[in-house]
Amino acid sequence: MATDFGQFFLSSLPNLLNGLGYTLLLTFVSIAVGFFLGIVLALGRVYGNKIVNGFCVGYIELIRGTPLLVQLFIIYFGLPSVGIIFSPLQAALIGLAINSGAYQAEYLRGSIQSVESGQMTAARSLGMNKLQSIQHVILPQALRISIPAWSNEFIYLLQYSSIAYIIQVAELTAEGKFIAAHTFRYLEVFAMIAVIYLILTIVSTEIMDRIAKHLSIPGIGAAKRVSLRDI
Amino acid sequence: MALETLIESLPSLFDGLLITLLLTAVGILLGTSLGIVLATGRSYASRPLAYFILIYEKVLRGIPLLVLFFLIYFGLPQIGINFNAFTAAVLGLGLRSSAYQAQIYRGAINSIPEGQIHAAYSLGMSKLKAIRHVIMPQMLRLSIPGWSNEFTILLKDTSLAFGIGVIELMRQGRYIQVRDPDLVLVVFLLIALIFFLLVFTANKILRYVEKKYQMAGYQAEAHR
Amino acid sequence: MAMLEVKDIYKAYGNVKILKGVSFTMEKEETKVIIGPSGTGKSTLLRCINQLSPPDKGQVWLDGEEITNPKTNINKFREKIGFVFQDFNLFNHLTAVRNVSIGLEKVKKIEKEAAQTRAMQELTRVGLEAQANQYPAQLSGGQKQRVGIARALAMDPDVILFDEPTSALDPELIGDVLDVMKSLCGKVAMLVVTHEMGFARNVADEIIFMEGGVIVEQGSPKEMFTNAKLARTREFLGRIGALYGEEETGG
Numbered sequence: 001m002a003t004d005f006g007q008f009f010l011s012s013l014p015n016l017l018n019g020l021g022y023t024l025l026l027t028f029v030s031i032a033v034g035f036f037l038g039i040v041l042a043l044g045r046v047y048g049n050k051i052v053n054g055f056c057v058g059y060i061e062l063i064r065g066t067p068l069l070v071q072l073f074i075i076y077f078g079l080p081s082v083g084i085i086f087s088p089l090q091a092a093l094i095g096l097a098i099n100s101g102a103y104q105a106e107y108l109r110g111s112i113q114s115v116e117s118g119q120m121t122a123a124r125s126l127g128m129n130k131l132q133s134i135q136h137v138i139l140p141q142a143l144r145i146s147i148p149a150w151s152n153e154f155i156y157l158l159q160y161s162s163i164a165y166i167i168q169v170a171e172l173t174a175e176g177k178f179i180a181a182h183t184f185r186y187l188e189v190f191a192m193i194a195v196i197y198l199i200l201t202i203v204s205t206e207i208m209d210r211i212a213k214h215l216s217i218p219g220i221g222a223a224k225r226v227s228l229r230d231i
Numbered sequence: 232m233a234l235e236t237l238i239e240s241l242p243s244l245f246d247g248l249l250i251t252l253l254l255t256a257v258g259i260l261l262g263t264s265l266g267i268v269l270a271t272g273r274s275y276a277s278r279p280l281a282y283f284i285l286i287y288e289k290v291l292r293g294i295p296l297l298v299l300f301f302l303i304y305f306g307l308p309q310i311g312i313n314f315n316a317f318t319a320a321v322l323g324l325g326l327r328s329s330a331y332q333a334q335i336y337r338g339a340i341n342s343i344p345e346g347q348i349h350a351a352y353s354l355g356m357s358k359l360k361a362i363r364h365v366i367m368p369q370m371l372r373l374s375i376p377g378w379s380n381e382f383t384i385l386l387k388d389t390s391l392a393f394g395i396g397v398i399e400l401m402r403q404g405r406y407i408q409v410r411d412p413d414l415v416l417v418v419f420l421l422i423a424l425i426f427f428l429l430v431f432t433a434n435k436i437l438r439y440v441e442k443k444y445q446m447a448g449y450q451a452e453a454h455r
Numbered sequence: 456m457a458m459l460e461v462k463d464i465y466k467a468y469g470n471v472k473i474l475k476g477v478s479f480t481m482e483k484e485e486t487k488v489i490i491g492p493s494g495t496g497k498s499t500l501l502r503c504i505n506q507l508s509p510p511d512k513g514q515v516w517l518d519g520e521e522i523t524n525p526k527t528n529i530n531k532f533r534e535k536i537g538f539v540f541q542d543f544n545l546f547n548h549l550t551a552v553r554n555v556s557i558g559l560e561k562v563k564k565i566e567k568e569a570a571q572t573r574a575m576q577e578l579t580r581v582g583l584e585a586q587a588n589q590y591p592a593q594l595s596g597g598q599k600q601r602v603g604i605a606r607a608l609a610m611d612p613d614v615i616l617f618d619e620p621t622s623a624l625d626p627e628l629i630g631d632v633l634d635v636m637k638s639l640c641g642k643v644a645m646l647v648v649t650h651e652m653g654f655a656r657n658v659a660d661e662i663i664f665m666e667g668g669v670i671v672e673q674g675s676p677k678e679m680f681t682n683a684k685l686a687r688t689r690e691f692l693g694r695i696g697a698l699y700g701e702e703e704t705g706g
Contacts (some may be wrong), residue, residue: 065427067387069401070419076406078416162295166394174299180305187306194294194302202292245587346544349507350603353538354558355530364561368548446548446590 019175034100247403261325267334537607595630
C-alpha cells in the first residue's frame with residue numbers, strides 16, 4: 001500500500017510542481033507589491049495631510065472590511081463588464097497585491113508610529129528634511145520592528161493564494177482538485193496538498209526567523225522584560 | 232430594466248446573507264469553545280497532552296482553509312465520514328478558528344502575572360479553582376481585542392464556503408451573475424458592501440464590549 | 456509540639472543551593488522577623504513553608520500535622536497559612552472587597568453575604584473601608600498591600616507569612632503598612648521577612664538572622680541588637696541599622 005501511494009505521489013508530482021510554481025509566484029509577487037503599496041499607504045497615514053490620510057484610511061478600511069474572494073470576483077468577473085479584462089493569473093496577482101497592501105499598511109503604520117518621536121526630532125535637528133529623516137532614520141527601525149508581522153503576512157498569502165483556484169488559476173490547490181477529480185483519490189490527494197502547504201509554512205517560518213535574527217539590532221523590536229527576582 | 236432585475240435578486244441575496252451569518256455564528260462558537268479548551272490545556276495540562284495540542288494547532292494554522300474544506304468535504308467520505316457542505320464548512324471554519332483563538336487565549340494567560348496564581352494558591356485554592364476564579368476571568372477580558380479580530384476574519388472566511396458549494400452570499404451572487412450577466416459588477420459590489428457593513432457593525436459592537444469589560448486601569452494588549 | 460515547626464529545610468534551584476538546612480519553631484501569636492542580606496533564601500524559606508515552592512528535603516509541621524507529607528491536601532493547610540507578597544498580587548479583575556471575600560466564598564465555602572460582611576470588617580480593620588469598591592489598579596501601593604493583608608486575615612490563619620511586605624513601596628507609604636502589621640502583634644502569629652530594622656527591633660518577639668542559606672543566629676531583639684554573639688551578626692545589624700535608621704514608633 002505504501003508503494004502504491006508512493007507511485008501515486010510520483011505520478012502526480014509534475015502537476016503538483018506546476019501548481020506549486022504558481023502558488024509561489026502568487027505569494028512572492030503579491031507580498032512584494034503589497035509591501036511597496038503598504039509603505040506608501042502607511043507613510044500617507046502617518047505623515048500625510050488630511051486628504052491623503054483620508055484616502056489611505058478609506059482604501060485600507062474598504063479592503064480589510066471585505067473578503068478577498070469578493071475582491072477577486074469583482075476584478076475577474078465584474079471588471080470585464082466595463083471593458084477591463086484580466087486573465088485568471090493577472091486578476092489573482094492584482095487582487096492579492098491590493099489586498100496585501102492594505103494589511104501591510106496597517107502593521108507598517110504601527111511600526112512607524114512605535115519608533116520614538118525623539119528619533120524624528122533628532123534627525124531634523126541634524127538638518128535632514130522630512131523625507132531624509134523617514135528614509136534614513138525612521139524606516140530602518142520601523143522595518144525591523146515589522147519583521148514578525150511581515151512573516152505572518154507571508155504565511156497568510158501562502159495560504160490564501162489557494163483562493164485563486166476559484167477563479168481558475170492552476171495553483172497547487174487547483175492541481176490537487178484536478179488530480180482528485182480524475183483519480184477519485186480525494187483523501188490522499190488533499191492530504192498530500194495539506195502536507196506540502198505545511199512544509200512550506202514551516203520552512204518559510206524557519207527561514208524568516210533566521211533572517212530576523214540576522215538583521216536584528218539589540219533594543220529594536222520586541223522588548224524582553226527580564227525580571228530579577230529576589231530569592 | 233437592470234434595476235428591476237436587481238431588486239428581484241435581493242431575496243436570494245438575503246437567503247445567502249442568512250447562511251453567511253449562520254456559518255459565522257456556529258463557526259465562531261465552535262472555535263471559541265474549543266479554543267479555550269486548547270489554550271487551557273496547553274498552559275496547564277500534562278506534557279503529552281500539551282504536545283498533542285501543539286501539533287493540532289500547528290497543522291490547522293499551517294494549511295489553507297480551502298484545503299481544509301476539501302479534506303473534510305471530499306476526503307473524509309472516502310473513509311466513511313460524510314458531512315453535508317454546510318457542516319463541512321462549519322467544521323473547517325471552527326477547527327481552524329480554534330487553533331488561532333488558542334493562540335490568543337494563551338497570549339492572554341501568559342500576560343497574567345505569575346503572582347496572581349501564587350496568591351490564589353496561598354488562599355488555599357486548588358489548581359482548578361485558581362484557574363476558574365482568577366485566571367479565566369482575566370484571560371477572557373484580555374482576549375477581547377484578539378477575539379474581535381478573529382471574529383471578523385471568520386466572517387470574511389465564510390466566503391470560501393463557496394468552494395464546496397455552500398449557498399451563502401458569494402454563491403448567490405454567482406447565480407445572479409449567471410442569470411443576469413449585466414448585473415455582475417453591481418451584484419458583487421453590493422455583496423462587498425454587505426460584508427463591509429457586517430464587519431463595520433461587528434467591530435463597533437465589539438469595541439463597545441471591550442471598553443465595558445476592561446479591568447479598570449489595566450492595560451489591554453494592542454492587537455494586529 | 457510548637458504550632459509551627461520547620462525542620463531541616465533544603466532547597467536548590469538547579470545547581471544553586473539556596474537553603475542548606477534551616478530549622479526553627481513558632482508558637483501561637485508569636486511575631487518572628489527574619490533578617491539578612493538579599494539572596495540568602497529568606498523568601499524561598501517562606502515559599503517552602505506554604506509549599507508554593509516545595510523543599511527538596513526537610514519537613515514542615517503545622518498544629519501537629521506534617522504539611523510536607525505528599526499525602527496531605529496542601530490546599531487545606533494553605534487556608535491556615537496566610538501569605539502577603541512583596542508585589543501584592545491582588546486579583547486584578549476584582550474590587551478590593553471582592554479580593555478579600557473570594558477566598559472565603561470559594562475556598563471556605565462561606566455564603567456570599569456572610570463573606571461580604573466579613574470582608575468589609577477586615578477592610579475596615581486595615582483602614583480601607585472607603586476603597587472597598589475600587590480596583591487594584593486604582594489603589595496606591597500601600598493601599599494594595601493593606602488589602603493583601605486583609606485578604607490574608609480574612610481566612611483566619613494560624614500564621615501569616617510576610618515576604619518583604621514593604622520593599623516595593625514608596626517610603627512614605629511604608630508607615631501605614633507597618634502600622635497595620637504592628638496592630639496584629641499578639642493576635643496572630645507572624646513570620647516576617649523584612650529590611651525594616653525598626654519594626655524588627657520594636658515589634659518582634661524573636662529575630663532570626665539568615666545568611667548563606669542557614670540561620671546564623673537568633674534571639675530576642677534586645678539580645679540581637681545590643682549583645683549579638685557572632686561578629687557577623689553585629690556587623691550586619693550595625694550596617695543595616697545605620698542605613699535604615701531608627702523607625703518612628705508611633706502607636
